[in-house]
Amino acid sequence: MMDIKELNERIQQESVFINALTKEMQKVIVGQKDMLDRLMIALLADGHILLEGVPGLAKTLAIKSLSMAIKARFSRIQFTPDLLPADLIGTMIYSQKSEEFLVRKGPVFANFILADEINRAPAKVQSALLEAMQERQITIGDHSFALEEPFLVMATENPLEQEGTYPLPEAQVDRFMLKVIIGYPGREEEKRILRQNMQQEFPVTSPVVEPADIIKARKVVRDVYLDEKIENYITDIVFATRFPDQFKLPSLSPLISYGGSPRASINMALASKAYAFIRQRGYVIPEDVRAICHDVLRHRIGLTYEAEAENITTEDIINDILNKVEVP
Amino acid sequence: MRPASYIIIGCLCLCLFKGQKLLAQHARIELFPEEIVMGQHGRLIIEIEAPSEGTVILPGINDIETVDIEMIRYGAPDTLHKDGQLVSLRQNHVITAWKEGYFPLTPLVFKHIAKGDTTIFESRAALLKVQGVDVDMAEQYKDIRPIMRIPIGLRELIPWLLLILGLALLLFFLFRWLRNRKPAEAEESIWEKPDVPAHIAAISSLETLRRKQLWQAGKTKQYHSELTTILRLYMHKRFDINALEMTTSEIMQLLDRKLDKQSHGVKAREILEMADLVKFAKHQPGPEKHEWALETALDFVRNTIPAYHADEQAGHASFAEPLKKNTDAG
Numbered sequence: 001m002m003d004i005k006e007l008n009e010r011i012q013q014e015s016v017f018i019n020a021l022t023k024e025m026q027k028v029i030v031g032q033k034d035m036l037d038r039l040m041i042a043l044l045a046d047g048h049i050l051l052e053g054v055p056g057l058a059k060t061l062a063i064k065s066l067s068m069a070i071k072a073r074f075s076r077i078q079f080t081p082d083l084l085p086a087d088l089i090g091t092m093i094y095s096q097k098s099e100e101f102l103v104r105k106g107p108v109f110a111n112f113i114l115a116d117e118i119n120r121a122p123a124k125v126q127s128a129l130l131e132a133m134q135e136r137q138i139t140i141g142d143h144s145f146a147l148e149e150p151f152l153v154m155a156t157e158n159p160l161e162q163e164g165t166y167p168l169p170e171a172q173v174d175r176f177m178l179k180v181i182i183g184y185p186g187r188e189e190e191k192r193i194l195r196q197n198m199q200q201e202f203p204v205t206s207p208v209v210e211p212a213d214i215i216k217a218r219k220v221v222r223d224v225y226l227d228e229k230i231e232n233y234i235t236d237i238v239f240a241t242r243f244p245d246q247f248k249l250p251s252l253s254p255l256i257s258y259g260g261s262p263r264a265s266i267n268m269a270l271a272s273k274a275y276a277f278i279r280q281r282g283y284v285i286p287e288d289v290r291a292i293c294h295d296v297l298r299h300r301i302g303l304t305y306e307a308e309a310e311n312i313t314t315e316d317i318i319n320d321i322l323n324k325v326e327v328p
Numbered sequence: 329m330r331p332a333s334y335i336i337i338g339c340l341c342l343c344l345f346k347g348q349k350l351l352a353q354h355a356r357i358e359l360f361p362e363e364i365v366m367g368q369h370g371r372l373i374i375e376i377e378a379p380s381e382g383t384v385i386l387p388g389i390n391d392i393e394t395v396d397i398e399m400i401r402y403g404a405p406d407t408l409h410k411d412g413q414l415v416s417l418r419q420n421h422v423i424t425a426w427k428e429g430y431f432p433l434t435p436l437v438f439k440h441i442a443k444g445d446t447t448i449f450e451s452r453a454a455l456l457k458v459q460g461v462d463v464d465m466a467e468q469y470k471d472i473r474p475i476m477r478i479p480i481g482l483r484e485l486i487p488w489l490l491l492i493l494g495l496a497l498l499l500f501f502l503f504r505w506l507r508n509r510k511p512a513e514a515e516e517s518i519w520e521k522p523d524v525p526a527h528i529a530a531i532s533s534l535e536t537l538r539r540k541q542l543w544q545a546g547k548t549k550q551y552h553s554e555l556t557t558i559l560r561l562y563m564h565k566r567f568d569i570n571a572l573e574m575t576t577s578e579i580m581q582l583l584d585r586k587l588d589k590q591s592h593g594v595k596a597r598e599i600l601e602m603a604d605l606v607k608f609a610k611h612q613p614g615p616e617k618h619e620w621a622l623e624t625a626l627d628f629v630r631n632t633i634p635a636y637h638a639d640e641q642a643g644h645a646s647f648a649e650p651l652k653k654n655t656d657a658g
Contacts, residue, residue, distance in 0.1 A: 004609045227608045229553075283609035286575045326572050328553070328607060 004225055007282035014220045015280045020208045024069045027203045029058050030196060031189035037278065038180045038295055039066055039154070043214060044221045045274040047177025047267060048133050048153040050118075050299060054160060057182045063114045063154045070214060071207035072111035072150065077129075079121035081164065085128035092141045103140050108132050111148055111211060115155040119165040129153065130172045150214045170258070170302065177267045178292070179299035217277070224273040225283040229328035231269070233289055238265045240321040241301050249324050252317055255307035260300040268296045286327045294318050352414060353378045355438050355451040363457040366428060369400055370456070372421040374436065375408075380415040382442025396431045397456060398424050428460035519561055526565035530629045533558045534622060543618040551618060552603040559599065559625050566632060576600040587632070595624045 018040065025036055035051070039062060042049040051059050060076065067074035077088060090106035107113070108129065115129055132138055133153050137146045155176065157168075173179070185193060196203070236247070242259030244252035271292040272284045279288070294315065301314045354377040364370045372392065378384045386405060393399045403420040410416070425431055433454040440447040518529045537558065542551035560571035560579065569582050580597045587593040599621050605611035613621075 004611070008609075225609065227610075229607055285604055285608050287577055290575060323570060323573050327575055 004282055007223060007225060011220060011224070011277060011282045012280050014217055015277055017209045017213055017217070018278055018280075021066075021069055024205050024208050025062070025065050028065050028205055029062055030192045031185040032058060032062065032182065035059075035062060035180055035182055037275075038178050038292075039063070039152075040278055041271050041274040041292065042154075042177055043150060043152055044217055044277055045177060045267075045270040046150070046218055047270065048155070048175065050173070050176040050179040051154060051156045051182060052159055052179065053156070053182030054184075055158065057184070059154070059156050059182065060114055060116065063112055063152075065205040067112040068205040069207060070111070070150075070209050070211055072211050073109075073148070074112045074114070075107035075110035076114040076116060077107050078116045079118050079125065081120060081122065081166075083121045083125045085125055088125060088128050089132065089138045090140050101141065103143055103145075105140075105145070106138075108138060109145070109147065111150055111152065113151075113153045115153055117158055118155040119157050119167055122166050123169070126166065126168060126172060129155075130175050133175055150211055150218075173299045174261055174263050176299065177271060178295040180295050181298070221270075221274050221277045224276050224281075226269055226273060227283070230272070230284050230286065230289060233286055233325070233328050234265055234268050234272070236325045237289070237293060237297075237321060238262075238268065240325055241297065241317070244321075247321070247324055249320060252320060255304055255310075255312055255317060257302035257304045259302075260297055264296060264300045268293065271296055290322060293322060353438075353440055353447060353449045355436065355449060357433065357436060357451045357454050359433070359454050359456055362455070363459065364425065365459050366426060366461055367424060369422050369424050372423050372433070372454075374419040374421070374451070376417045376438060377414055378417075378438075378440045379442065380410055380413060382440055384415070384417065385439040385441065386417075386419065387436045387438065391436060392421065392423070392433070394431065394433070396425050396427050396429075396458075397433065398426070400424055423456075425456060425458045428458055431456045431458060519565070525634075526562050527629050527633045529565070530558055530562035531626065533561075534626055534629070538622060543615070548612060548618070549606055552606040552621065555621055555625060556600055556603040556607075559596065559628070562629055563596075566634070576604055596628045599624055599628070 021040070022036060029036065035058075038049060041047070043066070053059060064074055064076075077083075086106070088106050089108050090104050092101040093104045094100075095102045113129075118126060118129070132147060133151075136149075136151060137144050139145075184190075238260040240247040240249060240252075240259075241256060241264075244250065244256060268289065269284075272288040275288040275292050276282070276284045281288075297318050298314045301317055303312065303314065303317075307317075356375045358373045358375075360371045360373060374386070376384060376386070389399050389402050399421060401422040403422070405417045405419050408416040408418050433456060435450040435453050438449050438451070440449070518524055518532055521529075534555070537551070537554050540551075540554075542548075542554070557572075560574075563569055563571040563579060563583065567583065567586050569579065569586075571579050574582075576597070579600065580593070583593050583596065602611070602613060602617065602621060606613065
């Protein structure tokens with residue numbers, strides 16, 4: 001086991017690029033600090049991110065800027081009801097010249113994917129993407145292709161216009177490490193956005209990091225020290241979503257139809273480590289867990305009809321749990 | 329001798345052998361008693377003697393039962409005697425009859441099968457006499473007898489008495505166990521007592537922690553965990569904040585507002601932050617830091633005693649003074 005002091009020093013050296021990356025992204029994105037932080041967490045913890053927010057909140061710009069700052073390949077896929085899995089992963093095309101089938105790779109073969117309005121495509125297309133996210137490889141015909149690292153999918157869901165959409169099934173939503181809800185910018189931020197867009201030239205992100213640096217940083221993130229007390233804290237939070245009675249939260253029992261899966265615990269631990277790394281720390285503290293807890297759990301808790309009838313959201317449930325589970 | 333003579337002698341031997349075999353199979357039935365009252369159980373005893381080699385097929389229920397004689401229990405065959413030549417079997421059936429009169433039991437048929445040869449033999453017939461019940465028509469009709477109650481004896485009571493005794497012993501030992509562990513709980517539950525002010529509970533718990541000598545025993549993490557738990561419990565009671573469910577930064581954010589960023593608030597932050605390092609980052613502070621943390625925690629508690637309690641202290645013999653002496657001694 002590495003010494004914490006040594007690890008701290010190593011992390012302070014290795015995480016220098018985070019500041020540069022954030023600074024670069026903030027050149028084009030005004031505000032939305034939480035979204036940028038969560039993007040970094042997903043990137044460093046090797047996860048994927050589901051964004052929910054109304055149109056025009058710089059979701060596309062954020063991931064595009066991130067890919068430019070990392071000098072990585074970026075693809076944007078607009079999910080529509082008539083999209084087919086082959087449009088996403090690619091297909092075999094017959095070449096008359098060579099008289100054989102050739103593989104035509106789809107847009108999923110990139111480092112950063114923006115799956116815009118993922119809930120507008122039917123289940124088979126969603127499954128194709130989610131399988132790629134999980135397996136990190138694509139099979140076209142007889143050939144399997146490993147996806148390039150780093151591979152990050154940022155899917156967006158529009159909370160408006162829900163008619164004719166295909167909501168992601170629970171098992172598939174669970175594959176996203178984080179679900180981030182984006183709100184409107186503040187008044188001052190809005191004014192800054194306005195000014196920025198009125199300029200002659202829109203700022204452009206310059207590459208500051210190589211994809212190899214991200215892969216290296218991911219290894220360091222895994223080394224961040226997570227004490228048993230923090231493990232217990234994470235387990236308690238996840239268990240409280242499953243058995244609220246055991247945590248003196250009997251009022252939540254009729255509101256929760258299912259709690260967080262073991263993937264919730266794993267992702268909470270990984271995201272906490274990534275958050276600690278971003279804060280240039282070699283160990284996780286309860287603050288890190290609480291910071292990412294909502295984003296890890298909000299799509300992993302099922303609400304009952306009773307909760308929906310009473311307009312209770314998963315946010316309320318997570319808040320109640322955090323206010324009841326003892327911090328180590 | 330002529331060949332015809334051999335044939336005659338052979339036939340005679342065969343007849344003798346066959347006759348011996350016939351003589352060896354024998355069945356006997358006996359009714360006991362031969363005379364029963366209507367509905368009374370009587371016994372039908374069947375005894376068979378047959379060569380031990382082979383199988384004897386006994387009459388079944390349907391062979392014995394008649395329209396008037398009912399089989400109550402079909403007795404299993406019991407071997408009375410067996411040697412190389414003969415086997416003796418006995419069956420003890422229970423029969424009854426529900427009509428008055430004489431009822432014949434026809435001869436029962438038995439089979440002996442040996443080496444593919446089947447020999448059939450019969451018992452003798454028997455006669456069962458069934459007497460009716462004399463009914464006194466002059467007397468009045470009587471009701472059905474109620475269920476007979478058997479008086480409860482010691483044998484029935486003993487298991488219950490043992491069970492009660494066992495439960496009593498179990499309760500006794502449970503009570504003793506709970507009484508013995510009570511002192512350990514009493515210290516922890518000082519926070520539960522509503523009449524004990526938060527600062528008294530905190531100082532008492534901090535002194536108990538000092539006496540435990542945890543960091544001296546190398547249990548640094550446990551020492552700082554308990555120290556911060558006491559401090560957070562105190563903050564919860566004293567400042568009405570859910571400090572146990574809050575992180576250090578959240579606690580301090582609230583406490584800064586309540587204490588208006590006083591110096592002892594800053595000290596409390598230092599204690600909590602150092603404890604966080606010990607708890608979550610394997611930090612090993614020097615011995616003087618452990619003592620400093622406890623002393624600072626005591627100071628924080630003493631400096632944040634509510635005014636009305638502080639006045640009480642000034643009026644009476646202070647609890648803080650002896651503690652101070654303890655601190656000096658420690």
